[in-house]
Amino acid sequence: MADAVTEAAAKLQLSEPAGENVTKLQLDEETGEIVSKGELKKRLAKRAKKAMKEKNKDDKVAGTPSDLLKAQASATAKKPKEKAEDTPMDPDAMFKQGFLNDVYNERPVNPVTTRFPPEPNGFLHIGHAKAIAVNFGFAKYHGGNCYLRFDDTNPEAEEEIYFTAIEEMVCWLGFSPYKITYSSDNFQKLYDTAEKLINLGKAYVCHCGDDEIKLQRGGEKGSQPRFRCTHADRTVEENLAEFRGMRDGKYKPREAFLRMKQDITDGNPQMWDLAAYRVLDKPHHRTGSDWRIYPTYDFTHCLCDSFEGITHSLCTTEFFLSRVSYEWLNKQVVEYQPMQREYGRLSMTGTVLSKRKLKELVDKKFVRGWDDPRLYTLIAVKRRGVPPGAILEFVNELGVTTSNSLIQISRFEQTIRRYLERTVPRLMMVLDPVPVVIEDADEFDGTSLTVPFSPRNPAMGEHTIKFTKTVYIDRSDFREVDSKDYFRLAPGKTVGLLQAPFPIKATSFTTDEATGKVTEIRAVFDRETKKPKTYIQWVAAEGAGSRKCEVRIYNPLFLSENPASAEGGYLNDINPESEIVYPNAMIESGFDEVKRRAPWPEAAGEDGLGKGGPESVRFQAMRVAYFALDSDSTDDKIILNRIVSLKEDKEKN
């Protein structure tokens, strides 16, 4: 954990303490420690037997509190370093080239009108973020509009709570629906269109059961010749009467359904006289018991696309074969012809996204709820603190093609990490605090230190923290017995405290008799050592504005990359360390300002000061990880979620 030192923390010179020597902190990639440049140089030289070229800066250690402040100021004023990853990729890249550009060029109309058509039968997941980015983004890029259309034609599966949750996620990702519509708004129009299809001799009421239909479609493995049932021979009048009978309650579910008369001999199963309407004995959440019959997806979607003037109907590749029936039906009954094109789905390995599995995890209390930060529903990803902009960047980076993307969680986290590195402030926090009494620090007790929120981005501003004679460091940064290869605090050993006037040297420590754990460390300033090998973070005493907090460290929920096929099933694959709670962590006083100034960063879906939820209070805890405030927090209790570690999965102890 404490060794979860990151590239980020090292690159960022917020870690620069007042003195000159500490302006040269670097990440030792091999050990994960933040060490001085000199130390790193030595280590690299030793390891690689090569001298490293490094520029030596020779600042002086500030001796008094006021020198300290000056040194802080000059450190803040330093020119920020340019790094390749500072530059985000063009957010419109996915529309400018490749598949989506080709789709536009097939129909280069103005205005572009798209739709995002979720069925309100569950919470959206990370895959849907791609669908949102594609549909809303495509319209936005071309100066057009995107509908949020609830595809609510199956009252058996749909529930009210999902409508609000879905709309919230679209807005959180920074998009504004042109209009919010419901397929059910068109129930009458769809019904009339079905009668029109019957009148054209292109639909018939059928009473066959599943087995009969299977036989008609070629039987097992399609080995038999395909054929139509006798119901297909009904006259238009008969069909109209039967269809109205279906509508008026003559039939129970499964006793009759309206089939489109397509081409049973076609090679495409989507043309084998698909169902258009079925009887369902369930009131609809919007139309109540007005209807006993409901249109199918195959009947509804293409027609609603036409009614809404959709120019590009973008959906995932499993609908590729449906394109034929989509075009067939529209051609029979409507004037305006929308165009369907299909892109690859986005899926994640190492997790489960199916509603049934997620429900089981929630019901059996393996997780805190549908928004548990270990899940990949969008409400969960949001609660964890992942910024909406990072999700869009992720989709954009992957690009859009006709291939499905199966992505590892670590790849997603890499994008989040890069995004956070350039957009959130830095603070000091310790997960498992141990007090260090610096015996000769009286003159500095209560001194204010001005610290930049980001050494690379002065626009983030700065804040003030207090230095106190007793500071808290992380338990893992102290060893009772020193060793040569250990570079943090130990009896007789010196370590740098980020931002502090001098390094400290441990002189003694006490332990708890019952547990054997260290209860207090005593130390003195080491005014001689100008260049300590390593710097660690610390937090001032509570009276100086530091706060206690609960920290929840999240690791993957599953042990394997493919939990669904794990031995004994996915519930058997749960990682016992997927959530580690530190109940007594401490955070520096700068947290209050970070909270007040949230959202970090300001983004379309969280625009305006204070408009984001608790999860928009994001920061990097130096040498620890990136964190966000959890929705369980109260005014009195700070609860923080780890969004991502500072480095990819290389935490060491």
Ligand SMILES: Nc1ncnc2c1ncn2[C@@H]1O[C@H](COP(=O)(O)OP(=O)(O)OP(=O)(O)O)[C@@H](O)[C@H]1O
């Ligand atoms: N994994 C995914 N990647 C990209 N787009 C997706 C993904 N899952 C669904 N979509 C798209 O999102 C839109 C709304 O999806 P809807 O909720 O109806 O989908 P679904 O396929 O039922 O999702 P689920 O994965 O929950 O079963 C559709 O256009 C669908 O193609």
Ligand SMILES: NC(=O)CC[C@H](N)C(=O)O
């Ligand atoms: N054409 C589409 O995008 C499909 C949307 C539809 N709600 C579904 O079942 O996934």
